[in-house]
């Protein structure tokens with residue numbers, strides 16, 4: 001269990017993190033989402049003690065704090081940050097990188113072959129990393145962290161540069177690691193992907209973390225169906241509101257219009273469908289509010 005207690009970080013007069021207190025549990029995947037330059041990496045750097053916060057503490061398993069070098073070594077045996085592509089040595093092979101990580105964390109040597117197979121790296125892992133493509137390097141960085149096998153894993157943009165097949169593959173591995181009881185903390189801009197596996201997702205804003213489930217009740221309310229409509233003009237919006245009074249209708253900065261309808265109210269859902277088709281608005285869908293919708297509500301300007 002990893003606890004952050006009243007973490008605050010200030011750069012000059014800019015308060016990047018205000019007073020963050022949160023606990024991460026074993027077997028949990030946590031997502032951090034925010035526009036560039038908001039503070040995701042800063043928070044991860046605090047968790048790793050690469051950056052000392054102006055206030056607050058990081059506490060591992062109710063006892064260990066970054067109070068001296070010996071404790072830092074102990075914490076780093078349990079908490080790791082996924083290496084960055086710039087951390088790779090071009091003149092040595094991927095496999096040697098994996099061996100170094102396995103030895104540094106003294107993890108099970110079997111993990112090296114298992115991970116190579118799982119990530120489909122066998123055809124290139126013995127070549128020098130200087131010959132790798134962006135996606136191959138990214139898979140290696142992920143593999144290195146998996147081989148380190150720490151209790152808590154931090155990943156900043158883990159899917160960076162990966163094709164859809166490898167995004168899916170790594171998503172599956174993340175779920176396996178969660179099932180093994182790992183705590184995985186991921187900063188990502190791939191919102192649809194994050195929604196597939198994250199247990200808790202936080203938007204970072206004004207130095208705080210906001211749990212997305214608490215931002216809009218219709219995001220989690222299973223009794224609400226959201227109709228998502230493209231190209232709904234302001235003129236139609238006004239006419240629609242008169243025709244369907246009492247429904248919650250809003251147009252997001254992204255241009256998508258959302259109409260909330262009770263799931264049981266099939267008559268109204270049918271009427272809305274007819275209305276939209278009559279207006280030649282055929283680009284619509286029924287479903288749940290998405291993380292992209294919430295992101296648009298929170299961060300985008302009209």
Ligand SMILES: Nc1ncnc2c1ncn2[C@@H]1O[C@H](COP(=O)(O)OP(=O)(O)OP(=O)(O)O)[C@@H](O)[C@H]1O
Nearest residue numbers: 011012014016034035036037038039040041042043
């Ligand atoms: N060492 C530093 N000195 C001064 N300002 C910094 C320092 N590190 C980060 N910042 C500032 O803190 C803010 C948050 O930066 P951070 O790198 O944490 O953002 P981020 O959310 O990770 O962004 P990205 O999505 O682009 O990676 C930015 O305004 C950045 O300029």
